[in-house]
Amino acid sequence: MTHLIVLRGGGDLASGIALRLHHTGFQVVILELERPLAVRRTVSFSEAVYEGVQTVEDTTARLVSPDQIQVTLEAGEIPVLIDPHANILRNQFLTSPNSTIVIDARLLKAAPEPLGINIPLYIGLGPGFVAGENCHAVIETRRGHTLGRVYWSGSAQVDSGAPDGDRRRVLRAPHAGVLMAEAKIGDHLKEGQFIAEIQPDDGSDSYSVFSPFEGVLRGLIRPGIPVTKDMKIGDVDRRNDPVMHTLVSDKALAIGGSVLEILLMFMKKTESDSSGI
Numbered sequence: 001m002t003h004l005i006v007l008r009g010g011g012d013l014a015s016g017i018a019l020r021l022h023h024t025g026f027q028v029v030i031l032e033l034e035r036p037l038a039v040r041r042t043v044s045f046s047e048a049v050y051e052g053v054q055t056v057e058d059t060t061a062r063l064v065s066p067d068q069i070q071v072t073l074e075a076g077e078i079p080v081l082i083d084p085h086a087n088i089l090r091n092q093f094l095t096s097p098n099s100t101i102v103i104d105a106r107l108l109k110a111a112p113e114p115l116g117i118n119i120p121l122y123i124g125l126g127p128g129f130v131a132g133e134n135c136h137a138v139i140e141t142r143r144g145h146t147l148g149r150v151y152w153s154g155s156a157q158v159d160s161g162a163p164d165g166d167r168r169r170v171l172r173a174p175h176a177g178v179l180m181a182e183a184k185i186g187d188h189l190k191e192g193q194f195i196a197e198i199q200p201d202d203g204s205d206s207y208s209v210f211s212p213f214e215g216v217l218r219g220l221i222r223p224g225i226p227v228t229k230d231m232k233i234g235d236v237d238r239r240n241d242p243v244m245h246t247l248v249s250d251k252a253l254a255i256g257g258s259v260l261e262i263l264l265m266f267m268k269k270t271e272s273d274s275s276g277i
Helices: 012-023 045-051 066-074 250-275
Strands: 004-008 027-032 053-056 059-063 078-082 100-104 121-125 137-139 170-172 177-181 194-199 207-210 215-220 232-237
Touching: 004 012, 012 027, 012 045, 012 059, 012 250, 027 045, 027 066, 045 053, 045 059, 045 078, 066 078, 100 250, 121 250, 137 250, 194 215, 194 232
Parallel strands: 004 027, 004 100, 027 078, 059 078, 100 121, 121 137
Antiparallel strands: 053 059, 170 232, 177 194, 194 207, 215 232
């Protein structure tokens, strides 16, 4: 049986999963919001929602309508649908409950809403998912010795609320409004360099965002997107590697490997059960 992998979310971690699954021959469909909020946009398939097409490393994703999924898969590309509520799962002409696998990579850090249908395998990433209760398996997303570990019962670590490494590297909106960018992803920044500004909706003075230290702008939310106060809007990396912003992260690839572990274990068990072993 050929399984269809439905990946909820197309941000940088989800895109690392999609790459690994695509490379190993799985059919993957990405479901996204009408206005995705990815920060590491150069390595996020979610950008296809805005651009129509997005290539990450050696793989291309394309924004399509539901009736274009199969032809897109046959062309060797990853279909991206605007489907925040995963309505595709309830469309019997597009998905079959018996052969559809769902990976929730939205990183909501809260319990997900029920799918409303029974599927053979539901994988959750990070806090909010509890294996055996609201999904079948959970993957740890927090860096450390447990990163990428698979739990078939229980949950991942509770969200610490703090980013990995130097907390200053994560840029947050100082006020609600619309982001207008001066710097571009991949730019080398000096300490204190102007990156962007937030223009409040009420027409009051804008709020500036500066680089906390010297480094490369690794990510920045799409200009023109409305943001809320303290929302993550960017990422500055101290390492002066000019290609880093073009590659999926080690964390994303590690989690992608964890997804493959789950899929292989699931398929081995399914094969064993069907053969009566």
